[in-house]
Amino acid sequence: MIVVLIFLSACSTKHSIVDVQASEQPSVSATGSPSDPLEASLIQKIKFKSAALDREMRMNVYLPKGYGSQEKYPVLYLIHGYTGDENSWLDGLGVSAAADKLIGEGKIAPLIIVSPEMDNSYGLNSAEEYSVSNPGDPTSTYNGRYEDYLTQDILGYVDGHYSTLASRESRYIGGLSMGGFISLYSAFSHPDLFSKVGGHSPALFLDDWSTTRGEYGLKAFLYPSDAERNSRDPLILAESADLSKLKVYLDCGDQDGYKFYEGTEKLDRILKSRGVSSEYHPNKGNHDDAYWKSHLEEYLIFYAGQ
Secondary structure: OEEEEEEEEEOOOEEEEEEEEOOOOHHHHHHOOOOOOOOOOEEEEEEEEEEOOEEEEEEEEOOOOOOOOOOEOOEEEOOOOOOOOOOOHHHHHHHHHHHHHHHHOEOOOOOOEEOOOOOOOOOEEEOOOOOEEEOOOOOOEEEEEEHHHHHHHHHHHHHHHOEEOOOHHHHEEEEEEEHHHHHHHHHOOOOOOEEEEEEEEEEEEEEOOHHHOOOOHHHHHOOOHHHHHHHHHHHHHHOOOOOOOOOEEEEEOOOOOOHHHHHHHHHHHHHHHHEEEEEEEEEOOOOOOHHOOOOOHHHHHHHHOO
């Protein structure tokens, strides 16, 4: 059963926004049917219970114009950056409007876009129990089984309750900054789940941690030991994981304040040396919304281009 809490018709765009409380998980037919496809694209704001984190979590789901349960759609998962949230991509950067435009022009296939709440977690199974390191601090790291939350709870929910092409060939993941790390880590660790992955200014650290509170800051959270770095660092995973069926898109601004272009360029070299399909796009720009927003259409064409 779906309880619709709020319905807003967006004046500046062609899509509508619906807030949904998933007290019981919705069925595919609840969001569209063969006889009643969507007349305009729709953004659903979902709340659902995560088994891995044992708490209610949020995600935004974009459904394209014409969506209905008679058709099956590929799914793109877009992951936000550090201190971001599930609204960062669809609402903040305007991915929904860009998707509407490109679908209307026939440049990309109609697709479902999912942007989940990932907190400041880096998408890791960092602890068995959910916790916030410094409650009240928006920059605090979050602990818990976030990898399981993404690869099991979110994927299971979407494939179970929307009209998806539920196969790796039609499932893509990408993200910006921290979300780029999460996407690369998830795809490299689970190449059976995704066929395309994008790292947009991905948070790939080499040996300089000066911008993240030094050795005892983010590094201690991400890589508390050499063994955990070997199993988590996308740069290391790229050297040994079987990524032969994966397509990778990388980009970064040349004025990125974290110098993530260094790690991004290194990752591209590693992937190409192993014969993995990788494309690296060094661009003008900073580590900010203006940079990512200016490349939205390029990202979407990589994921869903026709």
